[in-house]
Amino acid sequence: MTFFSDLVDFSQPSLWIAVVSILFNPIYWNIVARSEYRNKTLTKLVGGNPRLGCYGLAVSIFSLGILRDHLYNVALDEQPKSDILHYGEFKLLSAILFLVGSTLVVSSMWKLGVTGTYLGDYFGILMSDRVTSFPFNVSNNPMYDGSSLCFLSTALWKGAPVGILLTALVYFEYKVACLYEEPFTYEIYAKRDREQAQNGSSSKGPTSSRAKKDL
Numbered sequence: 001m002t003f004f005s006d007l008v009d010f011s012q013p014s015l016w017i018a019v020v021s022i023l024f025n026p027i028y029w030n031i032v033a034r035s036e037y038r039n040k041t042l043t044k045l046v047g048g049n050p051r052l053g054c055y056g057l058a059v060s061i062f063s064l065g066i067l068r069d070h071l072y073n074v075a076l077d078e079q080p081k082s083d084i085l086h087y088g089e090f091k092l093l094s095a096i097l098f099l100v101g102s103t104l105v106v107s108s109m110w111k112l113g114v115t116g117t118y119l120g121d122y123f124g125i126l127m128s129d130r131v132t133s134f135p136f137n138v139s140n141n142p143m144y145d146g147s148s149l150c151f152l153s154t155a156l157w158k159g160a161p162v163g164i165l166l167t168a169l170v171y172f173e174y175k176v177a178c179l180y181e182e183p184f185t186y187e188i189y190a191k192r193d194r195e196q197a198q199n200g201s202s203s204k205g206p207t208s209s210r211a212k213k214d215l
């Protein structure tokens with residue numbers, strides 16, 4: 001335990017604030033998105049325009065992401081640093097991880113667009129086809145994987161071992177979020193396809209892999 005407490009200072013409030021912020025974000029967007037799907041909550045709030053409602057949700061998720069990243073940085077600054085992680089090799093690894101991670105995040109946002117990235121399907125704004133080109137050909141969840149890599153990159157850059165723990169928390173949380181979100185969005189698209197089939201138009205396979213929405 002002394003080994004561990006040399007590497008992580010669990011008594012710092014900033015650490016727990018970062019943990020709460022990390023846990024909060026996916027819970028927030030899932031609650032809001034399902035409420036939108038069931039009751040059109042946001043769409044009603046902005047006067048009946050689903051696209052505007054989705055942009056509003058996008059702004060809130062994006063802002064919460066920036067706040068979370070800030071709180072993560074503050075937490076790491078107040079944590080013990082590891083001598084080993086201060087080797088130049090780790091700085092190089094950090095830079096590579098950051099490049100790969102941000103490429104995954106930015107390119108998936110580019111491919112999906114704002115409504116595709118920020119839960120537009122819950123607003124009834126569906127993608128016409130499943131995106132299978134880069135970065136979706138290298139990762140099922142490029143937004144989540146890329147975001148996790150950026151967290152790890154920051155941990156290595158700052159040489160703070162606690163960042164590796166927090167990255168594991170982020171990664172695990174995204175895995176849980178996928179288990180919760182994917183069957184639901186799959187069903188949204190399956191429903192669309194059933195309705196299209198009934199109306200006699202050609203059916204495209206259900207889009208799934210809604211892996212995104214986070215920076």
Ligand SMILES: *[C@@H]1O[C@H](CO)[C@@H](O)[C@H](O)[C@H]1NC(C)=O
Pocket residue numbers: 133134137138
């Ligand atoms: C993914 O697609 C990109 C171009 O869109 C291509 O350069 C790359 O080789 C592909 N990767 C895999 C693993 O298929």
